[in-house]
Amino acid sequence: xxxxxxxxxxxxxxxxxxxxxxxxxxxxxxxxxxxxxxxxxxxxxxxxxxxxxxxxxxxxxxxxxxxxxxxxxxxxxxxxxxxxxxxxxxxxxxxxxxxxxxxxxxxxxxxxxxxxxxxxxxxxxxxxxxxxxxxxxxxxxxxxxxxxxxxxxxxxxxxxxxxxxxxxxxxxxxx
Numbered sequence: 771x772x773x774x775x776x777x778x779x780x781x782x783x784x785x786x787x788x789x790x791x792x793x794x795x796x797x798x799x800x801x802x803x804x805x806x807x808x809x810x811x812x813x814x815x816x817x818x819x820x821x822x823x824x825x826x827x828x829x830x831x832x833x834x835x836x837x838x839x840x841x842x843x844x845x846x847x848x849x850x851x852x853x854x855x856x857x858x859x860x861x862x863x864x865x866x867x868x869x870x871x872x873x874x875x876x877x878x879x880x881x882x883x884x885x886x887x888x889x890x891x892x893x894x895x896x897x898x899x900x901x902x903x904x905x906x907x908x909x910x911x912x913x914x915x916x917x918x919x920x921x922x923x924x925x926x927x928x929x930x931x932x933x934x935x936x937x938x939x940x941x942x943x944x945x
Contacts, residue, residue: 778884780884781884781886782883782884782885782886782890782894783877783878783885783886783887783889783890784887784889784890784893785877785887785889786877786887786888786889786899786900786901787873788869788870788872788873788876790889790899790900790901791873791876791888791889791900791901792900792901792902792903792908794903794904794905794908794909795876795888795900795903795908795911795912796872796876797908797941798905798908798909798911798912798913798937798938798941799844799872799875799876799879799888799912799915800844800872801912801937801940801941801943801944802912802913802915802916802936802937802940803844803847803875803912803915804817804843804844804845805940805944807843807844807868807872808868810843812843812845812846812871813843813845813846814843817843844871844872844875845871847875847879848871848874848875848878876888876900877889879915880915880918881911881914881915881918881922882914882918882919882922882925883922888900888903888911891911891914892907892911895907895910895911895922895923895924905938906934906938909934909935909937909938909941910923910930910933910934910937912937913930913933913934913936913937914930914933916933921933
């Protein structure tokens with residue numbers, strides 16, 4: 771009666787409803803990935819312009835073209851990762867409530883080690899459900915999204931901690 775391991779294919783995903791994911795986890799991801807999530811209609815023109823400007827500055831400094839900044843919103847990332855690759859008929863769901871998009875995003879983001887979604891990551895990194903994450907744990911998982919192999923807590927504790935603090939600061943800045 772003791773579980774030894776869980777087997778899965780390419781992806782380890784445990785889909786959970788948004789209500790089973792702490793508000794802290796939701797806010798952490800929005801703060802670091804798409805701070806104007808509730809303000810735009812799926813495409814963030816300000817974010818695109820900011821990323822373009824920064825990419826130009828970084829390219830000039832480096833002496834060659836660099837794309838250091840992205841401008842994809844959560845909506846665009848979900849569409850790219852799930853809808854556009856799978857079913858064209860789901861395009862009508864783009865107009866669905868923001869909470870549905872956030873739920874999809876939180877259940878599909880890659881979080882290293884083949885983990886997909888915050889429930890699988892919560893279980894793997896902290897041995898608990900996403901609904902039980904503390905603010906610090908939620909910020910840690912949200913921070914992984916930028917570069918999973920660098921920011922996974924079990925791969926690089928120091929970089930993970932720095933990124934966690936970045937997420938917490940961003941959350942504080944955004945109120």
